[in-house]
Structures are given as C-alpha cells and as structure tokens.
Amino acid sequence: xxxxxxxxxxxxxxxxxxxxxxxxxxxxxxxxxxxxxxxxxxxxxxxxxxxxxxxxxxxxxxxxxxxxxxxxxxxxxxxxxxxxxxxxxxxxxxxxxxxxxxxxxxxxxxxxxxxxxxxxxxxxxxxxxxxxxxxxxxxxxxxxxxxxxxxxxxx
Numbered sequence: 264x265x266x267x268x269x270x271x272x273x274x275x276x277x278x279x280x281x282x283x284x285x286x287x288x289x290x291x292x293x294x295x296x297x298x299x300x301x302x303x304x305x306x307x308x309x310x311x312x313x314x315x316x317x318x319x320x321x322x323x324x325x326x327x328x329x330x331x332x333x334x335x336x337x338x339x340x341x342x343x344x345x346x347x348x349x350x351x352x353x354x355x356x357x358x359x360x361x362x363x364x365x366x367x368x369x370x371x372x373x374x375x376x377x378x379x380x381x382x383x384x385x386x387x388x389x390x391x392x393x394x395x396x397x398x399x400x401x402x403x404x405x406x407x408x409x410x411x412x413x414x415x416x417x418x
Contacts, residue, residue, distance in 0.1 A: 365387060
C-alpha cells in the first residue's frame with residue numbers, strides 16, 4: 264500500500280485533545296487517529312449528499328483516445344480524476360466548439376466528454392462521493408447511470 268505523509272499544525276489544547284482521543288480509542292499514534300477521523304468525516308459528507316471536495320491543479324496525465332492510442336495531455340487533475348480540453352478524439356488546439364473530457368487516472372480511461380469544465384469537476388465530485396459512500400477509492404459500482412445523467416444534462 265502506498266502511503267502519504269502530512270504535517271498538521273495544532274495549538275497546545277488541540278494537541279492534548281487529539282492525543283487523549285487517540286489513546287482513548289486505542290490508536291497507537293495521533294496521526295493514525297487523525298487519518299481515521301478524516302476518513303470518517305468524508306464518509307459523513309458523502310452520506311449527507313455533499314460532494315467530496317476535490318482539489319484541482321494543472322498537470323499532465325495520460326488518456327486513452329477513442330482510437331485506442333494512449334497520449335499525454337495537459338489539463339486539470341484531482342486524483343483519481345482529470346480533464347482536458349478536447350474530446351475522445353484528442354485534445355483541441357483552438358479549433359472552437361469547446362468540450363472537456365473527464366478521465367479516470369488509474370486506468371487513463373475516458374469517462375465522459377462534456378460541454379463545460381465545471382461539469383467535469385461536478386461529475387468527478389459525484390463519482391468520488393459514490394465511491395466513498397461504498398467504502399473505497401475504486402469504482403465499486405457501475406458509473407454508467409451517473410455518466411448518462413451528466414451526458415443528458417449536457418445536451
């Protein structure tokens with residue numbers, strides 16, 4: 264399993280409360296307790312119908328085009344999702360008729376091509392919420408109904 268390291272700042276009172284809570288719940292470290300608390304928070308948000316917050320940043324990533332070719336494109340990324348300006352045929356290069364294509368990063372698979380960038384961000388948040396609600400980072404449910412809803416709204 265890949266792990267990440269985070270630095271969290273706390274004042275003295277927060278630190279004491281967090282350490283007490285970690286010990287009371289049997290966690291060997293405060294960091295482990297904080298990780299569990301953050302996961303629980305995201306699951307509560309998902310169950311409440313709130314979108315999972317995704318932090319989008321500019322970057323390069325791989326995408327599989329409709330012809331089966333894998334290319335590296337530039338766009339916005341918020342793992343496990345990313346989107347680029349263009350269609351499944353490839354990135355647009357100022358050809359007008361702007362479209363944006365959402366990609367699932369682990370597989371480079373195209374999920375949907377939508378009219379607006381904010382639609383890609385909203386769909387990514389919806390998919391993330393559905394997958395968090397089901398307790399994982401992978402698509403454990405068929406995303407087709409959600410994708411179809413976004414495509415209908417995009418027309």
